Amino acid sequence: MDKNKIIRIKDIAKLSGVSVGTVDRVIHERGKVSEVSKAKVEKVLKEINYTPNLLAKTLGSNKVFKIALLAPHLDEDPYWNLALSALGSTQKEWQPYHIEILPFYFELHNADSYHKESERLLACNPDAVISAPIYLPEALTFSKKLKVMNIPFIHFNTLITEADPLAFIGQDLYQSGRLAASLLNLVCHDQKGSLATLHIVQSIQHSIHFQDKENGFNDYCKALASPQKTTSILINAHTQELFEASLLKAINEFEVKGLFIPTSSGAKKTAEVLRNNHLKDIKIVGYDLIQDNIDLLRSGEIEFLINQSPNKQLYRGVYHLAHHLLFKNPPPKKELFPLEIITRENIDSYTCAQILNQ
Amino acid sequence: MDKNKIIRIKDIAKLSGVSVGTVDRVIHERGKVSEVSKAKVEKVLKEINYTPNLLAKTLGSNKVFKIALLAPHLDEDPYWNLALSALGSTQKEWQPYHIEILPFYFELHNADSYHKESERLLACNPDAVISAPIYLPEALTFSKKLKVMNIPFIHFNTLITEADPLAFIGQDLYQSGRLAASLLNLVCHDQKGSLATLHIVQSIQHSIHFQDKENGFNDYCKALASPQKTTSILINAHTQELFEASLLKAINEFEVKGLFIPTSSGAKKTAEVLRNNHLKDIKIVGYDLIQDNIDLLRSGEIEFLINQSPNKQLYRGVYHLAHHLLFKNPPPKKELFPLEIITRENIDSYTCAQILNQ
DNA sequence: CTGAAAGCGCTAACAA
């Protein structure tokens, strides 16, 4: 009657007339077991419903799993600073489960540094890896090595399908661009003029990333009942003065009424130019809840932000790897985050939630 | 040098010159300990950074924690259906940590049933409770009982400050109303007419809930540079015909150009009326990702939805209770969820994420 | 009030 009782390895051993050691060997296919004992154990296993106790398992095998993280150094860029802001609490959260997170930081604009850190990472022979594969060829080599070494890895932020990670965590960038377009059209409704995607060139590696967004943006505008003209502004300037001059020129040339800025850090520079030139009718849609952007949203200089939650991406990646290591739970191949729309009226609800949800 | 070593109770015992039993007593304040031993242990604890091993803890105390859930029956209402959709995976997630979630369902429109289920719940003497306190007096009585029995409880969805739960999980409804107003103003920009809050009376219990939203809505409109006229429509009709008649009358009377519908299920009925009467210039902002609303958003009959993520609310509530039981980690007194804006262009990213994030 | 010791269910090393 009392079938609710939890079945232990010991029970299986008794039922099949062998020792716990043998049962363990059969279940985990380790060591040598005679055909006959194996059959006995498997017969019992088939009849009952055995679920191993994971607490006992990780406690017993006194093993600490190492998850290595490869990401840009947080001092260089507010976006990556935000992304890694959750690292401390994530480490703390998993520590009780014998899971360690070891960060390796590379220089954001230095593919060589990426490669070097990935080598250092491998040297600590981790049980799993989570990385932001922002350098395509280097990331591919790295992925191949991980495959060979049979180390599971998850990518976040940047999608590289060829690398075939255990999972990808990020957003649908094309759709993100469409969303931006819809928002910009909403606030620039009946004025005439064009909507521009503004690329501020810092380094090349991001190009694909941003191209997807721009495609979505343009496609949306093109498909409107009354199509909205779009344009693309590319500025490669090293000083704010040069930037300002180039931007103003483009704005005049294309009669820009709204700007789509696909980088998180571009909005500030842009807003400054608009402010200095009293162009407050030009609307901005930007990305991410970095402090500068939050301030600009509050002051009304940015209309909308789209939140990529890079911190949550990391958090979820670790979550999936941890479950993979502890429970052998395979994560979904792709986890696409919601495209969060941030305005003056809901920004507070996001900044406060960010603290609370770790 | 090797200070990375994990500190065990045994180590603390050795350092403070007492036994593990005594250390355990001090840490958990159980049993009797002399002042002097207590001081010794506490001194050591202050110096080192002890984090108990959760695995060993739950394995050692062969205890299963019971978290009881009190919520409306899911068959009656799509909102509550959504709220409880994450229950299964949440149960599975916590099972390995010896935490059981026992649901108790009451009838949504029956305060008496709420009371009865709360009694049944207490009879199973749970270690913690999470509930949606939608009946004010009954919830207060229930809360008092829990306090007396020293059972920690968390409220979600509905805020009752007087009940003083361990935590409240939900949204800032006033701000939510403001957000709705800002969105509705965005899409109804220069047309003239009024913006109306539509209350479809089903039962009384929700009134406060919705009043907060309406206040936020009205305050926002009033404070605009060019104030927007608002009005409040209250309909108590039992058939769709009666509802249609009342709604049309109100729309004409107040020259309504936009409708704010604070209930999740009201949008469908309303959209139907607008569709039948070719009033497609009247915009709707509604609540929650229930299927009807998703369809209406996609078809363009709803402009925006605000997502309350009732399923995540439940998930987080369980998370906090579990951590409270396992680690004695006190949750934040209030966890206010982000006010998520849903449009045609980001709805897919939400519906797919919902599955993946449990 | 305190310490010693026997578990919790599993792993892994060691004999046999």
Add this chain to the structure above:
DNA sequence: TTGTTAGCGCTTTCAG
């Protein structure tokens, strides 16, 4: 090839 046993870190008796 097998069975036995000593841990993993914590809880919970049970003597003293």
